[in-house]
Amino acid sequence: MKILVPVKRVIDYNVKVRVKADQSGVDLANVKMALNPFCEIAVEEAVRLKEAGVATEVVVVSIGPAAVQEQLRTALALGADRALHLETELNLDSLQVAKLLANVVADEQPSLVILGKQAIDSDNNQTGQMLAALTGMGQGTFASKVALADGKVQVTREIDGGLQTVALTLPAVVSTDLRLNEPRYASLPNIMKAKKKPLDVKAADSYGVSLSSNVKVLKVSTPATRQGGIKVESVAELVDKLKHEAKVI
Amino acid sequence: MAILIIAEHNNQSLKSETHKVVQAATAIGGEITLLVAGANCQAVADEAATIAGVNKVLLADNAVYQHQLAENVAKLVAELGADYSHILAAATTTGKNFLPRVAAMLDVAQISDVIAIESADTFVRPIYAGNAIATVQSADRIKVLTVRPAAFRAAPTGNSAPVEAITGAHDAGVSTFISEELTKSERPELTAARVVISGGRGMQNGENFALLNGIADKLGAAIGASRAAVDAGFVPNDMQVGQTGKIVAPELYIAVGISGAIQHLAGMKDSKVIVAINKDAEAPIFQIADYGLVADLFSVLPELEQQL
Numbered sequence: 001m002k003i004l005v006p007v008k009r010v011i012d013y014n015v016k017v018r019v020k021a022d023q024s025g026v027d028l029a030n031v032k033m034a035l036n037p038f039c040e041i042a043v044e045e046a047v048r049l050k051e052a053g054v055a056t057e058v059v060v061v062s063i064g065p066a067a068v069q070e071q072l073r074t075a076l077a078l079g080a081d082r083a084l085h086l087e088t089e090l091n092l093d094s095l096q097v098a099k100l101l102a103n104v105v106a107d108e109q110p111s112l113v114i115l116g117k118q119a120i121d122s123d124n125n126q127t128g129q130m131l132a133a134l135t136g137m138g139q140g141t142f143a144s145k146v147a148l149a150d151g152k153v154q155v156t157r158e159i160d161g162g163l164q165t166v167a168l169t170l171p172a173v174v175s176t177d178l179r180l181n182e183p184r185y186a187s188l189p190n191i192m193k194a195k196k197k198p199l200d201v202k203a204a205d206s207y208g209v210s211l212s213s214n215v216k217v218l219k220v221s222t223p224a225t226r227q228g229g230i231k232v233e234s235v236a237e238l239v240d241k242l243k244h245e246a247k248v249i
Numbered sequence: 250m251a252i253l254i255i256a257e258h259n260n261q262s263l264k265s266e267t268h269k270v271v272q273a274a275t276a277i278g279g280e281i282t283l284l285v286a287g288a289n290c291q292a293v294a295d296e297a298a299t300i301a302g303v304n305k306v307l308l309a310d311n312a313v314y315q316h317q318l319a320e321n322v323a324k325l326v327a328e329l330g331a332d333y334s335h336i337l338a339a340a341t342t343t344g345k346n347f348l349p350r351v352a353a354m355l356d357v358a359q360i361s362d363v364i365a366i367e368s369a370d371t372f373v374r375p376i377y378a379g380n381a382i383a384t385v386q387s388a389d390r391i392k393v394l395t396v397r398p399a400a401f402r403a404a405p406t407g408n409s410a411p412v413e414a415i416t417g418a419h420d421a422g423v424s425t426f427i428s429e430e431l432t433k434s435e436r437p438e439l440t441a442a443r444v445v446i447s448g449g450r451g452m453q454n455g456e457n458f459a460l461l462n463g464i465a466d467k468l469g470a471a472i473g474a475s476r477a478a479v480d481a482g483f484v485p486n487d488m489q490v491g492q493t494g495k496i497v498a499p500e501l502y503i504a505v506g507i508s509g510a511i512q513h514l515a516g517m518k519d520s521k522v523i524v525a526i527n528k529d530a531e532a533p534i535f536q537i538a539d540y541g542l543v544a545d546l547f548s549v550l551p552e553l554e555q556q557l
């Protein structure tokens with residue numbers, strides 16, 4: 001069976017972001033970019049299913065400017081078989097991304113789509129669910145365990161009170177949580193091999209999906225900074241401050 | 250304007266997040282309808298009817314909604330929601346699961362994790378792990394929002410809105426519930442607690458988390474953890490506070506043995522008072538802590554418990 005893994009290029013998670021002075025957005029010039037951590041986990045899971053003999057092909061797809069090919073190559077180096085780049089300079093909402101992916105799903109006919117639960121830039125946590133809705137598939141969000149058997153996928157999900165396990169008819173959409181697996185590092189020989197793997201480029205607007213968004217960002221601002229606190233010398237002083245100064249206990 | 254809110258519950262009682270979503274909805278203004286979808290959940294609907302500001306409660310009581318599988322609940326909400334101007338749910342794992350599905354079925358965008366309502370079409374939400382705050386305006390005919398409970402007060406009770414049962418079942422037929430494994434806890438829920446005490450990698454192992462119990466008991470606090478503590482297997486992952494875990498904003502947050510990575514701060518930096526206990530004076534947590542104590546947690550925790 002074929003697995004489709006949508007991946008996103010985002011700011012590296014260790015970078016402390018800076019808001020632009022004109023409040024138009026976050027400054028991304030000369031900032032280190034990387035594969036979204038949840039997408040890395042999604043690629044790893046797909047590659048493991050291939051190594052286990054469950055999957056036959058892993059296809060990765062990314063939407064964005066030419067630079068996203070860097071992240072597609074990373075995914076190929078991690079073990080994906082081929083890549084698809086839907087090129088656009090526009091900043092898309094989850095809904096447009098999901099609509100484009102629904103077209104890719106129609107072309108590729110994967111049995112399973114695995115994607116990250118959220119991108120660490122927009123923090124939306126929407127694309128997987130929207131893709132599942134548009135394709136009519138079942139969804140296993142926030143997955144910490146994925147098992148395939150008898151034409152179904154069993155997904156253990158991280159929910160607020162603990163864990164929940166559901167069974168979904170294939171094809172299905174799974175979104176990854178942090179604890180699904182520990183992604184491998186790409187080895188140098190695999191990085192070299194990844195350069196020879198197929199990477200198709202298509203224009204994102206060739207699918208007939210309207211790429212304009214109904215949501216306008218009016219401004220992006222810096223969060224209120226906290227007042228610098230004080231250091232106390234002892235537990236007694238701490239308890240005293242909490243009782244009499246902060247009055248929280 | 251007509252607002253539809255999907256109630257968060259466990260078929261027996263309503264969760265406090267719902268009261269907070271109602272509070273957020275009153276800032277939009279308009280008739281508020283609360284939908285309770287579940288199985289054998291009449292008691293939840295009765296409880297929902299007492300929330301101030303709610304005009305009507307819809308009760309969809311059917312076996313297909315028992316575990317609130319996204320595929321089934323989304324079908325119901327998308328069908329009902331077409332007549333509303335706003336659809337809201339709490340930004341919990343339940344709300345995050347079904348609401349984007351609803352939005353896509355209605356062909357509108359979703360605004361996630363709203364922390365402030367500026368007007369009926371303008372909302373404020375954090376991005377980049379809370380390091381930037383975006384103000385967004387939606388031109389969609391239906392605004393679909395998940396609301397961050399920690400950012401709103403709970404709406405008071407003392408109402409008696411009418412409860413209307415709706416019949417019919419929406420079974421998408423692509424998913425089934427297998428099992429559930431819930432963490433048992435006598436303590437208040439993390440997201441609703443007035444005081445939260447969290448441990449990090451500095452706790453060294455799971456047994457040492459017991460050092461937090463006595464303090465939590467005395468303060469009536471919930472116990473949380475950093476991702477490092479969860480990944481190391483000290484505690485279960487539903488205790489995780491942070492960008493990818495729970496977002497809390499208690500009156501008092503005590504961080505013990507937590508360095509203060511960006512991803513952790515995203516989940517707690519809106520707490521009213523933050524206390525940090527860490528032996529590393531350079532730990533980033535001290536930059537946001539109101540009160541910091543540079544000391545070994547193993548000597549401090551017993552002392553703190555004793556002095557409370």
